[in-house]
Amino acid sequence: MAGKSGSRVPGTLKGLALTFKTAMQTMFPKRGIKTLIPAPSIGAMTVQYPHEADLPTPRARGVISLKEDNCTSCMLCARECPDWCIYIEGHKTLAPPRRAGGKPRSVNKLDRFDIDYSLCMYCGICVEVCPFEALFWTPEYEYSEARIADLLHDKSRLGEWFQTVPDFQPYESGSEAKVEKVPR
């Protein structure tokens, strides 16, 4: 065993040196004269939330936003949702005619559009199935609540989030463009 313990020390030391080196790179990432100033928030691989904000990718599925004017309460999103977390109620009403002298149009007015984010699986099926471009993903993520019941968000809150919808990123060239512009 004596010979074995002789070979044991350098391997352990090498590992310790590596750990120490990585720790130093994290604690003292600055170079030159500033080397001695500890700056762990620069050297760290993690985002120091809430002191600095995380930057999600434009495609990030943070929260679903609603453009209320585009919704026709067709219920396609509600019935395609795998766990039924979208609640829609609406009624028919008459809108002024498009052209002067025409007949008033019959439109669907949205009374309630709630998404229960405590149930939502963030699969994005509702956004994909919406044929009238009323639902959009936004990378917004700061909407945690203390009570689970408060995660049921109504159409006004979903409408506020619509302001944060990013422009659609161009798909890579060579494949067919699929998505329209965001209807601002």
Place this chain on the structure above:
Amino acid sequence: MTTTEDIPQITDLDSLDGAIARLVADNSVLHLSQSEAEERSGYQAPTADGMGERMIMNMGPQHPSTHGVLRIVLELEGEVIIRSKPIIGYLHTGMEKTGEELSYLQGPTNVTRMDYASPLFTELAFALAVEQLLGIEVPERARWIRMLMCEANRISSHMLFMATNGMDLGAVSMMLYGWREREEVLRFLELVTGLRMNHNYIRPGGVAADLPDGWKGSLQRAIDPLPERLDEFDILMTGQPIWRERLQGVGVITAEECLTLGVTGPILRSTGYAWDLRKDMPYLHYDELDFDVLVGSYGDCFDRYAIRLNEIRESIGMIRQIVDRMPGGDYKIQDKKVTPPPRARIDESMEALIHHFKIFTEGFKVPAGETYAAVESPRGELGVYIVSDGSARPHRMHVRAPSFINLQSMPHMMRNSLLADTVAIVSSVDPIMGEVDR
């Protein structure tokens, strides 16, 4: 580490029969309930000198090293494990049954939650099975995107193993390093799919979205530092005498025993049996890639660790080949029966709008029949078996979860090992309990 050519494959069925007899004879599985086992094993209260202790001990379900909610009932003779029994079901969510209620369009969002450390593989197996039933061919680009995403996911899954395996065995800084590398890969997955896990990205008929602009840069940021970091892992773990003594010769299992138990993945490969579905039953375009199947020779915890570490290196090589060969074209099939019409056409054509509603309200019909499609997940052969009755929902869906089947090799690995080795063995099997219980 040796490559495939040197290893003889097992063709002798008698040796498998011998393995069955040996597995039965070694009596390592605790079949009784806890109270029965205590009664029959002649449980004695610990004496003052600590001798003659034979007791039943529960490890888990909340033990930090059981990778979720696995409970292992151990029958101990002092410090030595005589028999053991893994108890599962604490995470049972009925996902297979739920899959019968969801249409094929909603299916991927359900199956992706089974193996939460490598979600894209379950999606891929589900999509391949549905496509087999439909008899459709997905476009070239979709297949290469699928391979790219799966290999990136394999890296993140094996990095999770590196982190937790190090943590379980006391290499605490490994926990941080493994997590750090995994994070970069997850950033790439988020850029492409929108989520860090449970992506719902690989769908029957292709993938959900094309690769965004700048994906190559993001991928390089994730992949390029890895070879250097993996060399650091070699210094921190592979070369360490403490690490080797903790793992070498622990939890030994033979190839015959693995085959009789149905164990696949790194555990089977660690015994020297080169079985990798990417090589042996190629799906997508894996037959066009140049990579090695890594095998071990002792079938112990160290081989399983080393195989996973080097599979990360193989995956990096594969990703580089895939990036070079990524073809142009469409990312999902344009088949009126399977995919909705393009967005832009909905505004122009009433027919397209009706079609859109029809495909989403009814789902697409899949011809009656049954099929099985398997992929090589980081944990072994992951298969999806679907029986279709011709409607838009599967009549029956079964997932052959590698974690579940690998788990039954654990009592045999643990027999006559020390209590402290349990942690190493559980960690080296790398079970994901969401997939075990599904």
